[in-house]
Amino acid sequence: MHKLYSNKLVIFSLVLPGLLTFLIAILAPIVLSVYYSLTDYSGLGAANFTGLANYAALVQDEVFWRALLNSVLLALGFICIQHPIAVLVAWKLDRLQGKAEGLLRCIYFLPNVISVAVIAYLWKFIYNPNFGLLQKVLELFGYEGSFNALGSGTAIWAVLVVLVWHGFGWGMLIYYTGIKNIDQVVYEAAALDGATSSQTFFRITLPMMKPVIKYNVTLAIISALKQMETVYLLTNGGPGNETQFMATYLYKQASGSYKYGYGNAISVVFIVICLAATVLMNKLFAERKEAV
């Protein structure tokens, strides 16, 4: 091996830009976050060291647990509603062939490229009980009341629908390419054996898709945890705190109530939870892989 390949200066210059952005935009804020989370800093004036008081308060904060629960609910929604449909659609789409295949794939993915700002405002209009699309559709089916989807009790489901609708194409596309990668020979062999199409799906397609499904499920959980923008613009956590997620809650605490220290404590716990979830998913799936 050439000595140039172990030239420290060259190596340093190659990784420096990457490390620098990491330091400035990721590591430094985390360190700062940890520091502020140990203070009663309001965002104004001086910060007093208060130890773990913010964390102690956090454990007892119902809204925080609600936010965490909402993330779990959202992840379940992705995994139990969005993904089964996405797998089935991807499978059917693959067998469709021709122009329709490309067109439909394009349509399914379309909402995904549109800005969440547009999506959130659009759905706010759709959900409006006075003139929204949903209300008009319900009236078409003979419904006489006014249905406020963003109201208490249904708001979290309304948010879920928007997120499932918006992200559907992404999940579908990953499954779709996963299915495309399955060797046609396998299907031909199955057809020769006289397998019906549902048998093919459950006995061949699904098992061969395992790695893709694992990836997609991990992605769903992480994105459920990280959810912020759509919720922020659609409900801002309301009504009450029914649709609060960790990111919207930390934003509300810091920017709404001058609880900057507390907001940072949420940030820190938020990061720990995301790290833990990722590590856990990797462990879980890695072990399975060995078992298979």
Next chain:
Amino acid sequence: MVGQEKKGFRISTLLLIVLAVIQLFPLIWLIDFSLVESDQLFTSGILVWPSPFRWVNYTRALFESNFLHYLFNSILINALAVILVVVFATMASFACTRMRWELSGFVSLLLMMGLMIPIHATLLPNYIIFSKIKILDTILALLIPYVAFSLPQGFFLTSSYMDSVPKELEEATVIDGCGVYRTLMIIVLPMMKASIATVSIMTYLNNWNEFVMAMTFLSSPDWKTLPFAVLEFTGQYSSDYAIQFAVMTLSALPAIVIYILLNKNITKGVAMGAVKG
């Protein structure tokens, strides 16, 4: 048996079409009501036929506002972010996969940490840091976090792709006396086309629609990006729904056009992200 299969096929095709309608209809509704008088939203029909088509909603949305300016900002910031991520990721990947040094594994791990860090958790402290180093309300306030949070994925994709590219050719050039940088430019980059396309697309998809940081870190219209146009317009034209709908349509349009143009590459990109990720 064959008949049953066919019937099943028909029903599933129907379901595929129903699903397509569900995915598409809200957008059709949006476009429809962007072309009518504002108060027609309150009429009872689900859709209305615009007569006449009120294109004036669009001309006003386009020219009575900063729309074009924001569009330009969005394109510029995203283009820069894509270029920087590709360059930084390729450099770091080369160092970590090809070159020999003790900390290689540790640095890789650091760079990939960002994959797990939720971007919004850095919002509050970054505001203070950016204000201390005086880059709030500048292009850097968006560019730095955009690059930082897209780099881990870019680095991951690039280095795993680089692993699969044969080393012999570049080793020969290095021995020929070309420096590492020249080797990187002349030999490695051309072989990386597929992964560069993927990294570019993923970076674009990550950042094009980003909203909360733009809202927090920017104040003057100088560098505001497209998602902001929607927020600004809903305030500016709060009483005119048709114009708001026109703005939403316009804001969605560039991304849709890019998607239609790059449809194949985006599909490939997402797929590659999945397989490698």
Next chain:
Amino acid sequence: MAKAVQLDTGKAPGAGANQKGGTTTKLKNLFSLLVCGSLLASTLAGCSGSSTAQNNTAASGGDDAVTIKVFSNLTDRTSGQGLIEQTIFDAYMAENPNVTIEVEALDDESYKTKFKAYATGGNMPDLVNIWCSPSFLDEVVAAGTLEPLNADDYADYGFTEGSLDGVTYDGQIYGLPRNTDVLGFYYNKDMFEANGVEVPTTWDELLEVAQVFQDAGISPISMDGQDKWPLAHFINCMIGTVKGADTYATMVNSVQNSDYSDPVWNDTISAAAEQASLLFQPGFETTDYATSLNLFVNGQSAMFFMGSWEMSMAPDFEVGYFTMPDFDGDGEGVIGAYNGGGYAVSFSSAVKEEAIALLNYMFEPENWSNLSWKNGVCMSAQDSTQYLTGNETALQNDIINALNNASGITGMTYNDLGDSAYKTLPEDSTAEVLSGMISVDDFFANLQNG
């Protein structure tokens, strides 16, 4: 003294006309009334602010180019208050060619969020919008974010007595109030006529009117429930009709001592919670400001509960205005009014003197006070009797009459009487109890424990 600014709009009623009309004396009454009312507000507890007062002589005549950054909550720059503000800025720039004014405008809720971000980052724009209440100012003033102003500068500005109380901490003023805000109901006169109903004068009549509209398939009152504070104002107005001149003292006492045992609380909250679904449009708790206004303007609701700053609305039907009908039916009470929005100069501003000069220019009586009234946009916090045109719109006259016929005003609402951290508690609780998410008992438990 600078020239009066000419407003560049054709649609504004009475623009250009400047004769004094018969309503002058009425408005004089109004202002003397405001004086009494606002005195109540002077009991406000203040935090200590850094009081390094300095004499600021207007100093924008220099040759050096100056950029003044303005942070405004008036997003619509082409009508209403936003147009008045922009018009004054444009005129100022025309008179002072070296000055450039850059406006960043965000809607109220985004504004408050961003304002806190600016305060935290220590990079507040030069001239900013404020709300003249403890819930907005306490922390900000205590942290020395705002530049103290010289009260003597405004001796001739005609600010009504008491109107500066909300911005006064330890005898030092930190901002200027923009308007005198009256809370009440805008109503669609055509719709009232078509359904054969009259303006309600008691709570029971209001319920009857609401029922008539419900039966006709029309939402009675359009309410901005998502922002929550209008709901608190609604309660405040109800209490005003019961407690009369004692309203403000009752609020302050309850908030400071966490004591809500006065029966007026239970009576009004219970009634409002019980009748909310009758009174307000479906989904009011998730309707934002713009949507609630649009529902009314587009004939989707018969009434709209909001402040007098919306008086420039111009729907294609005739609009009237009335204040909260008498809740306890004893024929006595005060109406909901206070000094809400205002302006202040950032302490850290690099162009402090220029920003103060601009602020002073805005509030020279011929400018804000004159323009806002003449164009039917709002009532300033200054004595603007001299700017009565006699061409006031019917809506403007309704609002003046409402003020003149009242025996006093409420002053600030309970949600604004604590600091910013406190504010979310009564607002969230009020929204939750009115939308039926929590019981009335829970509401009081929340407030007492908070």
